[in-house]
Amino acid sequence: MRFTRFAMLDWSSGNDTGPTPRKDAIWLGEAGREPVYLRNRDLAEFVLGAMFGAVVNAGDRLLIGVDVPFGYPAGFGKALTGSDDPFAVWDWLEANVTDTPKGNNRFQLADQINGGFPGIGPFWFNALKDDLPNLPRKDVRDGHGMAERRACDAAVPGTFTLWQMGGAGAVGGQAFTALAVLNRLRKNFPDQVAVWPFQTPETPIVLVETWPGLLNDAVKRAEAMGEIRDKAQVNIMAQAMAHLDAADLDEMLAVDATAEGWIFGAGHEDRLRKAASRIAPPPLRNDCFALPPGVDWTPVDTALNMLRDRLHPVTSPEPVSVFAAAGRVLAEDVIAKRSNPPQPNTAVDGYGFKGGAPDDAPRWLPLVDGRAAAGAPYDGTVPDGHAVRVLTGAALPDGVDTVVLEEDTTTDAGQIAFRGPLRQGANTRKAGEDIAAGAVALPKGRVLTPADLALASAVGHGELMVQRPLRVAVLSTGDELLEPGDEAGPGQIFDANRPMLLALAAGWGYAPIDIGRVPDDRDTLKTRLDEAAEKADVILTSGGASAGDEDHVSALLRESGAMEEWRIALKPGRPLALGLWNNTPVFGLPGNPVAALVCTLVFARPAFRLLSGEAWHQPKGVMVPAAFTKRKKPGRHEYLRARLRDGAAEVFKSEGSGRISGLSWAEGLVELGDGAAEITPGMPVKFIPYSAF
Known part of the structure; x- marks a missing residue:
């Protein structure tokens, strides 16, 4: 059974370091999780015991590195x-x-x-x-x-x-x-813990001695971005261990060491560093959503440009079989291991020979014995003035550079007859004419399609390095909300946002996480945000994004020191709370379902693409005639619920943001820019179908 969890412990023999995370202290990192600061050894022993117990109870396997020598010099x-x-x-x-x-x-x-x-x-x-x-x-x-x-x-x-x-x-x-x-820990978990290399690493928990200096370049890069060195060390080593190929991991553990012990990865530094290069980028900065000084109302285009410039991927790469990679985001360029085609071959069924036929004179060529077929090449060289039977996809035999179609020939008594002209090289494919070995077949950041998987397979890849699916937590807030289908009382409404937002996340290929709904209670909301930050890469809330007495989302984000309320010059929408909660980005949407959907499509969707490792992408609209009349005031971007009928854009009968039926009626949005506009039937307007998002 393979390891399912990977961790690293950085130790300290110093005194209690206090509640504030700091260097020269004890840090515990686990792949896929934020490193944990442990202020003293008593706390560290308790946390490690709890981790070991959870591993055993869950039937997992843990490989944990410890930055401490396990043995002493001989004697x-x-x-x-x-x-x-x-x-x-x-x-x-x-x-x-x-x-x-x-x-x-x-x-x-x-x-x-x-x-x-x-x-x-x-x-x-x-x-x-x-x-x-x-x-x-x-x-x-x-x-x-x-x-x-x-x-x-x-x-x-x-x-x-x-x-x-x-x-x-x-x-x-x-x-x-x-x-x-x-x-003490290994004695507390008898037969569950092995210490490598002294014991066979076949138990649920395996301790290995690690030396972070093997990954010093990656650690220094994290330090340069403001990360605490010890924190960076445990995070990078744990992630590197998790991203090692299975064969490399097995080889690193296959060490015949003495009682002195051994350092995990020693002698395999290049492979460990390669694995470390696959780890997730650092978390977002606290000021990533900060508005420039003096900015109050933010135009839509300005807001989108700030998101594009300030966000980066927060997911970590993982290897996935080409059979399971559809819809995933490429974490690195796919380099062709083999040319396609790998060698010159025939594009048709027919007969192969050398030199072509430059004029229309009849030609007779004797046939050699045998044939060339895909996967069954001709064994030998075709002499000049002879031909050989070839089938589509067959490698061209030596002595063949031209193929004449079967239907353009007659055969009799071991020879073929045909007429030219036929250019030299006709009906053949050159080696690498599609893509050459060493070329970039697919670029990093691309969402893989079935056709992409065909190309990756053709150039020699059975496994691709892709980003782990972005985990999107969805949370609704408000005393007035009920679960859909419950019995409603006076003043209560059903939660329409969570089903909508969770479905959007799933439809975009992300991993939706339902955090539920919470009342207008700050302590409860804080607990749920903590849960969401632990489970997800990004949090999507609805309600509580303004500055009112019961707008607790924006209040809590503001207290955390990482919140900006973007007053977007947008209709419908306007308030958009953006911030970080425990280093996890939060998009605080308006509570109105119409505004929540528009803000999600316009702002959250392109931001999520970046966070998940995709390239920046904004939806492409098409210009179509308007089938409506509207007078628009200047100053705000507007999105109208719309659909196409007879090639023209119809808009919903009401612009009221409480009309949820318009979302279902519509097939997309008509986008109107910031300036004033007088729309009459027949005028061109931009229509963006929902599918474009």
Whole structure:
């Protein structure tokens, strides 16, 4: 059974770091989830225990990397415990490490261990005020008999020695405290946890030693964008592990290591880095929806341009079979592995020969024995002045560059007769004339069609790297709302928006997530938004997007420090609350179903395309004659519910935004620009069918 979950733990032996996420602390990252900050080791042990229990109960398999050495240089375990078993050291540390959020005895233990070695023992760096007799503050060690580094450390540039107990790169202190915790966890889950490479990685939970330095370039890029380094490390390593090809993962785990242990991915750095390049982009910035200073009313085109310029994909790539990739968004260019056609071939059934027939004189050519068919090439060379039977799609035999159609020939007694003219190369296809090996067959960001899958398969791809489907959470707000079909009381209405918005998301190929409806209660709404942010890549709410007393969506987003209320110069619509909730983008739509649909089509749909990895796309309309009369004032974009009849655009009888029946009656929208307009029958107007979105 393959692994279903991938995680990484970055450890710290320091004191409690407080409630604010920071560097040089404990971070836990899991592929597909936001990394978790753990302020001290007590909390980390509790969270890890809960994770392990959830994995076992759900029947999952977890591969979790830990940024701590699992073993020591050869001979240390024997000197300390009398045994070469690496778990004897783990047991010793669990029994002897005393640890609280405010401190631990790692320096005293290093002093105690050094006292049992000859010369000046292997450990060094005392960060305590008091001197310790056997633990030097500086590296003056000598005569202890231990190697400075393990074999795997020597194979990976940049790793640190286990003997340093404090200061920059002090993995010695981290190993003391981490191995004590990990030993308790593996004992708490007997037969469920394996420690690689000491044990066979066939259990539900497998611990591997990781070194984030293997992915340092990716980590530095995340740091340059303002990410905390430790947070970036766990996120990137967990995602890279998740995106490894199955064969690469198996090979990385097939290590014959000694009791010293091994670093996961060592010797396979290129493959690990390639997998890391497939991870999801960083989250959106808090100011991605901020309006320029002084902007109040926002024109539709300005709003769309800001969304186009500020949004980027938030989904992560994953490999998918060509048989299951229809409708998915390509995460990387598809490069032809093989030319199409792979070799010159015949385009028709007929007879192949060399040289063509430049005039209309009759020709007689003797036939060689055998034939060429698709998948069954002719074995041999056709001599000059001879012909061979060929079927459509067959590779051209050596000595053949022209084919005459079967119906243009007569055959008799082992020869063919035909008349020209017939140009040289007629009825054949050149190798790579469709697409050459190494060329881009399909560009990144394309939504795959059945025809695309045929092309990808033809050029050698059985699997494509595509974006995971965008997860769209839909939430309705308002005390007045009821579930459709419930018994309605005075002042209550049925929730029409959720069924509509969930269906739109599903129809666009996204993964809809129904978060339900909530009353006008801020605490309840906050809880639901937390749930939505945990489950989805983007949140779509309706209602509560204005600035009234009961408009809690905009109020909560404003309190979170990442909210903008875009007053769009638009009819129907106008208020559109945009912000981030726990790093998840939120589109706060008006509560009116007509306005909610228009805002979703006009703003959310192109934004969702970008968030899901597609290229920016706005719907294409067609100019058709108007079948209506309208006088429009300047200052706002307007969208009229419309349909085509006899080649002209009809509009719904009422522009009232409460007339939901108009949405069903319509087949699309007529778009009118910001300026004043006097529309009369026959004038050209832009009609955008619903399908164009």
